[in-house]
Structure formats: structure tokens, C-alpha cells
Amino acid sequence: MSEKHHIIPVWFFVGLLLFVYGILIFISGIAELSHPPDTVLSNLHAPVWWGALLIVLGGAYLFLFRPGKNA
Amino acid sequence: MSPLLATFLAERLVRLSGVDLAIIVFYFLLVLGIGFYLKRFANTGEDFFLAGREMTAWVAGLAFVSANLGSLELLGWAGSAYQYGIMAAHWYWVGAIPAMIFLGLVMMPFYYISKTHSVPGYLKLRYGTEAAGLSAVTFAVMTILMSGVNMYAMAVVMKVVLGWDINFSIWVSSLTVGVYVAAGGLFSAIFNEVLQFFLIWFGALLIPILGLIETGGWSGMVARIQHNFPGQDFTHMWAPMGSFANNPMGIHWTGIVFGLGAVQSMGYWTTDFLVVQRVLSARDIRSAKLAPVIGSFFKMAVPLIVILPGLLGLAVLTNPDGSHMHLVPESAVQAGQHSYNEVLPLMLARYCGPGLLGLGITALVAGFMAGMAGNVSAFATVWTYDIYRPYLNKNAPDKHYVTMGRWCTLIGLIISIGTAYLVMNFASIMDYVQALFGFFIAPLFGTVVLGMLWKRVTRWAGFLGLLAGTTSSVTMFVLMKIDPERWVRVFALSPLAKGLAQDMYQALWSCVTCVVVTVLVTLVTKPRADEELVGLVYSLTPIAHEEHATLFHKPVFWGVAAMGIFVILQIIFW
Numbered sequence: 075m076s077e078k079h080h081i082i083p084v085w086f087f088v089g090l091l092l093f094v095y096g097i098l099i100f101i102s103g104i105a106e107l108s109h110p111p112d113t114v115l116s117n118l119h120a121p122v123w124w125g126a127l128l129i130v131l132g133g134a135y136l137f138l139f140r141p142g143k144n145a
Numbered sequence: 146m147s148p149l150l151a152t153f154l155a156e157r158l159v160r161l162s163g164v165d166l167a168i169i170v171f172y173f174l175l176v177l178g179i180g181f182y183l184k185r186f187a188n189t190g191e192d193f194f195l196a197g198r199e200m201t202a203w204v205a206g207l208a209f210v211s212a213n214l215g216s217l218e219l220l221g222w223a224g225s226a227y228q229y230g231i232m233a234a235h236w237y238w239v240g241a242i243p244a245m246i247f248l249g250l251v252m253m254p255f256y257y258i259s260k261t262h263s264v265p266g267y268l269k270l271r272y273g274t275e276a277a278g279l280s281a282v283t284f285a286v287m288t289i290l291m292s293g294v295n296m297y298a299m300a301v302v303m304k305v306v307l308g309w310d311i312n313f314s315i316w317v318s319s320l321t322v323g324v325y326v327a328a329g330g331l332f333s334a335i336f337n338e339v340l341q342f343f344l345i346w347f348g349a350l351l352i353p354i355l356g357l358i359e360t361g362g363w364s365g366m367v368a369r370i371q372h373n374f375p376g377q378d379f380t381h382m383w384a385p386m387g388s389f390a391n392n393p394m395g396i397h398w399t400g401i402v403f404g405l406g407a408v409q410s411m412g413y414w415t416t417d418f419l420v421v422q423r424v425l426s427a428r429d430i431r432s433a434k435l436a437p438v439i440g441s442f443f444k445m446a447v448p449l450i451v452i453l454p455g456l457l458g459l460a461v462l463t464n465p466d467g468s469h470m471h472l473v474p475e476s477a478v479q480a481g482q483h484s485y486n487e488v489l490p491l492m493l494a495r496y497c498g499p500g501l502l503g504l505g506i507t508a509l510v511a512g513f514m515a516g517m518a519g520n521v522s523a524f525a526t527v528w529t530y531d532i533y534r535p536y537l538n539k540n541a542p543d544k545h546y547v548t549m550g551r552w553c554t555l556i557g558l559i560i561s562i563g564t565a566y567l568v569m570n571f572a573s574i575m576d577y578v579q580a581l582f583g584f585f586i587a588p589l590f591g592t593v594v595l596g597m598l599w600k601r602v603t604r605w606a607g608f609l610g611l612l613a614g615t616t617s618s619v620t621m622f623v624l625m626k627i628d629p630e631r632w633v634r635v636f637a638l639s640p641l642a643k644g645l646a647q648d649m650y651q652a653l654w655s656c657v658t659c660v661v662v663t664v665l666v667t668l669v670t671k672p673r674a675d676e677e678l679v680g681l682v683y684s685l686t687p688i689a690h691e692e693h694a695t696l697f698h699k700p701v702f703w704g705v706a707a708m709g710i711f712v713i714l715q716i717i718f719w
Binding site for chain 2: 102103
């Protein structure tokens with residue numbers, strides 16, 4: 075039973091997911107700055123600021139819940 | 146290939162780019178990796194079926210609300226919001242919040258103190274094997290059917306939105322879910338439900354944000370809806386419910402308050418083992434009480450990403466020629482048209498380009514897979530502990546039951562796949578799901594809550610009440626389907642009552658039937674001795690109170706706060 079206390083917190087995986095997705099979305103947002111997609115309100119460049127938000131949140135979760143932090 | 150399917154394939158809503166596919170593939174790899182990682186921790190029955198009972202209130206609370214936040218929910222209720230307006234939010238507010246608070250503050254202590262593995266397990270302790278067996282079998286049937294519905298819904302969405310083959314979607318998602326749940330049990334299911342919670346929020350939240358920017362805020366959206374649908378009220382929750390004829394749902398406020406609020410939601414949130422199992426994984430009784438309360442705050446916010454996109458669809462969706470787009474029921478879709486259930490993907494395609502589109506699609510896929518995982522993990526628990534162990538193999542070692550749980554997960558998925566192919570011909574997904582809830586959940590609530598609050602209720606009263614309630618529910622459903630002109634006015638109180646309204650009254654009468662039969666049988670049968678009911682009944686169970694906890698650490702404080710916000714929301718959108 076004691077081994078269970080060493081499970082990596084689910085929040086770490088949440089951070090990993092958000093961080094990786096943030097990078098992918100941010101990069102695609104930068105890439106389409108000069109050629110916006112054919113979507114409504116594409117002039118707002120949502121992928122850039124949404125991707126940045128995911129990177130910041132994901133990074134924070136990765137840092138705060140990194141494996142071995144409380145070991 | 147049918148002509149209709151060929152049309153859909155030709156008219157897929159979106160095309161994914163490389164970055165979208167990378168986002169989807171990363172999700173599949175991550176959940177499989179988590180499943181294999183968690184396998185080493187799921188060795189005992191308590192580990193596999195109850196995640197070791199060591200989840201924090203936050204994890205249990207998010208998994209609790211997430212187990213109900215599948216894509217069927219997202220697509221179905223966004224479609225219902227387009228069809229019925231903001232009244233669909235009743236299923237998130239009056240149809241959820243009071244029940245979640247009631248579960249946390251009143252019922253959870255009994256589930257937790259009795260150390261049961263499941264809701265049928267509680268019934269076995271309280272009433273005996275008859276009521277527990279009936280509940281276990283009906284629940285097992287319901288979860289498998291639900292899982293099949295989930296698969297079918299996912300395959301349809303993938304077909305319509307992406308043009309993916311229906312068989313490919315069903316088998317790839319099922320195999321992935323089968324592998325990670327069979328490996329890590331409830332650990333895997335809960336971890337992925339928490340991931341799904343974040344995915345759904347970050348994948349869907351941009352739709353209401355960009356939608357409100359496009360319409361110029363709430364008032365701009367309301368003005369556009371009134372322009373597109375003159376004379377119809379889509380933006381008030383209670384005001385149009387004075388009569389069946391005044392609202393698009395065809396329901397009276399009594400159906401919402403008593404059918405939905407007092408019976409169906411109480412039944413679902415307090416006795417549906419799929420959601421209760423998540424809370425049973427909490428590490429102590431305070432966490433178990435707090436988890437549903439935490440979940441209630443997030444549940445209250447879900448209309449932002451489900452109901453609001455449906456309303457925005459009424460305001461902004463247009464055809465390629467610029468004319469206003471009218472979505473239609475699933476059964477009436479012609480070439481070039483879209484159904485209500487497609488409103489969310491349509492809105493996603495409207496605002497989201499490469500990257501964001503992949504995130505939104507992944508959120509939908511994750512929701513479907515988490516829904517399947519929830520169903521099969523609950524099925525495996527109920528089959529193993531409430532059917533297999535008591536009736537087929539009583540004295541096997543713990544490891545044997547864990548192995549049985551792993552095999553059940555895979556067998557449950559295979560049966561679900563069969564169910565998915567069976568329900569392909571069913572017209573309305575949501576009506577089907579609501580009907581299932583009505584059959585089993587509403588009477589079960591009567592049986593469980595009477596057993597918890599009244600020590601006099603007897604073994605046979607519990608069983609016969611549950612049987613009568615379930616039978617009456619099935620009978621009402623069949624009669625209203627066979628001869629709606631005759632029976633809808635009888636059971637749903639008006640010939641104008643539509644599908645969801647019929648379900649609400651069906652749930653109400655089946656619960657009333659259960660309670661009446663339970664009380665009558667109780668009065669003519671012999672009750673159990675008090676000492677046998679300690680830990681199972683309110684008046685005989687010492688419940689630890691948090692006298693020494695600060696106000697902010699008491700579940701009751703947050704429960705009252707949630708109810709306060711709930712009341713304010715009703716007034717704002719009255």
C-alpha cells in the first residue's frame with residue numbers, strides 16, 4: 075500500500091498535456107499570422123494568446139507537481 | 146455505404162491539419178502511457194475498484210463531475226439548448242446542484258461508513274440480496290447500454306465532423322479505453338477523467354468567448370435570436386413554464402421541479418454508481434462529503450461551454466449563401482442540413498483553425514472515451530462484487546476478483562461495441578438515455594433514500610418497492626411509445642408534453658410508485674433489529690462532525706455557498 079503514496083500526481087499529467095498543447099497551438103498561431111485561416115474572428119489570432127495561456131498554466135502545473143518534489 | 150452516409154462523408158465539417166492530428170495522437174499516447182504506469186498500483190481489489198480509497202477531495206470531485214461531462218452530454222445538451230433554449234440549463238442547475246449537495250452532506254456518510262464497494266453493495270447491507278441483485282443486474286444492463294450509446298455517438302460525430310469511418314472510430318477508441326482501464330482500473334479512469342475535465346474546458350471555452358465577441362455580448366446575442374426566431378422565447382428559464390404550450394420544451398414547471406429536481410436528478414446523482422464510485426474513492430469521510438460539493442461549483446459553470454454555444458448557434462449560424470441556418474432533428478436531416486446535435490462541432494469549425502480545432506476535437510474524443518471508461522469501470526465493479534462474488538464464486542482470493550475485474554472491463558467493452566451497432570437505428574440519442582435513467586434510477590432513489598432515513602423499512606419492502614417502481618417505469622415508457630395520443634396526456638398531464646417532459650413525469654411516477662409500495666409493504670412486514678442497521682440508517686449511525694474544523698474547511702459551509710449561487714442564477718435567468 076505504501077507504494078501508492080509515490081504515484082505521480084494527476085496534476086503533473088494535466089500540466090504535461092496543457093504545456094505540450096500550448097506549444098503546438100502557439101506555434102501554429104504564429105505560423106498563421108501572415109495567412110489567417112478561413113474562420114470567423116481569425117483577425118483576433120486566438121491560437122497565439124490561447125496557446126500562450128496553456129503554456130503558462132501547463133508550465134506552472136509541471137513545476138508545482140513535478141515527480142519527486144515531495145520525496 | 147448508405148446514400149446518407151455518403152452525403153455526410155462528402156460534406157464533412159472540417160479537415161484536420163498536421164498539428165491537429167499531432168494533438169489527437171499525443172492524447173492517445175498519454176492516456177495509454179498513464180494506464181501502463183498505473184497498472185503497478187492496481188493490485189488489490191480496493192486499488193482496482195476504488196482507486197485505493199486515497200483520492201483527495203479535489204481529484205474525487207473533478208472525477209465525479211467529469212464522469213458526467215462526456216461528449217454525449219456536451220453534444221446532446223448543446224443541441225438541446227439550440228432546440229429548447231436556455232431551459233436546457235435546468236439539467237445543469239435544478240437538475241444537479243441540490244442533488245449533489247444532498248449526496249455530499251446527507252448520503253455520502255452512509256455510503257462511506259458502510260465501506261461498500263458500490264450502491265448495490267449498500268442495498269445488500271441494508272435490505273439483503275433481493276434488492277441488491279435487482280439493482281446490480283439493472284445497473285449492469287444500463288451501463289453497458291450507456292457505453293454503447295457513447296460509442297455510437299462518438300462514431301457519428303467523427304463521421305460527420307471529420308469523415309472518419311464509423312467502424313474505425315468505434316474500435317480504436319474502445320481498444321484504447323479497454324487497455325488503460327483493464328491496466329489501471331479506477332485509478333486510470335479517474336486520472337483520465339481529470340485530464341478530460343481540463344481538455345473539455347480549454348477545448349470548448351473559446352467558443353462562448355469568441356461567440357460573445359461576435360454578437361456584441363449577451364444582449365446582442367438575445368437580439369439576434371429574437372430576430373432569427375421571432376415570437377419564441379429561448380432566453381428565459383422559468384417565466385415560460387406556466388403552461389405546456391408556452392415553451393419550446395412543452396413542459397410545465399411541476400415537471401422540472403418535481404420530476405427533474407426532486408426525483409430524476411436526485412436519483413442520478415445520489416444512486417447512479419458510475420458517479421458515486423468516484424466519490425467512494427475519497428481518502429476520508431470529509432473528502433467524501435466535500436467532493437460532490439466541489440463538483441457542484443464546476444457543474445454550475447458547465448452551461449457556459451454547453452448551453453451558451455447552443456444559444457450562440459441560434460444567433461450566428463449561417464448557410465454558405467449567407468442565409469440563416471436552421472438545424473433540424475436527427476431523424477429529419479436531409480442532404481445539406483445539419484442536426485441539433487451538430488451545433489457544437491459547427492461552432493467549433495466556425496471559430497477554430499488549425500491547432501485549436503485539434504484541441505476541440507480531442508476534447509470531444511476524450512469526453513467520449515472517459516464516458517466509456519466510466520461505464521466499463523463501474524460495470525466491472527458491479528459485476529465482480531455484486532453479481533459474480535455473491536452468486537457465482539463467494540470465496541475466491543482477492544487477486545482472483547481483480548483478474549475478474551480486468552476481464553470484465555474487456556468483455557464489457559465488447560458487449561458495448563455490440564450495443565453501439567444495435568443503437569445505430571435509434572432516432573434520438575438523448576431521449577434514449579433519458580428513458581434508461583427513468584427505468585432504473587428514479588425508483589432506485591426512492592429505495593436508497595427510504596432505507597437511509599427510515600429504519601422501519603423492511604427487506605421485502607425494499608425489493609418489492611424497487612421492482613414495482615422499475616416495472617411501472619418500463620410500462621409507462623412502452624405505453625407512451627405505442628399510443629402517445631392516449632397515454633401522454635395521462636402520464637405527462639398534457640398531450641402537448643414532449644419527449645423530455647414525458648421522461649420527467651415518468652421518473653416522478655415511478656419513484657412515487659416505488660415509495661408507496663415500499664411504505665405499504667413495510668407496514669405489514671417485520672423490521673430488522675436496530676443493531677443490524679448501525680452504520681446504514683440515519684437515526685442509528687453516529688456521524689463524525691467537524692467541530693474542530695474552521696468554517697472554510699466544513700463541507701456544509703461550501704454546500705450552503707453553492708446553493709446560494711444556484712438561487713442567484715435562477716433569479717438572473719428567470
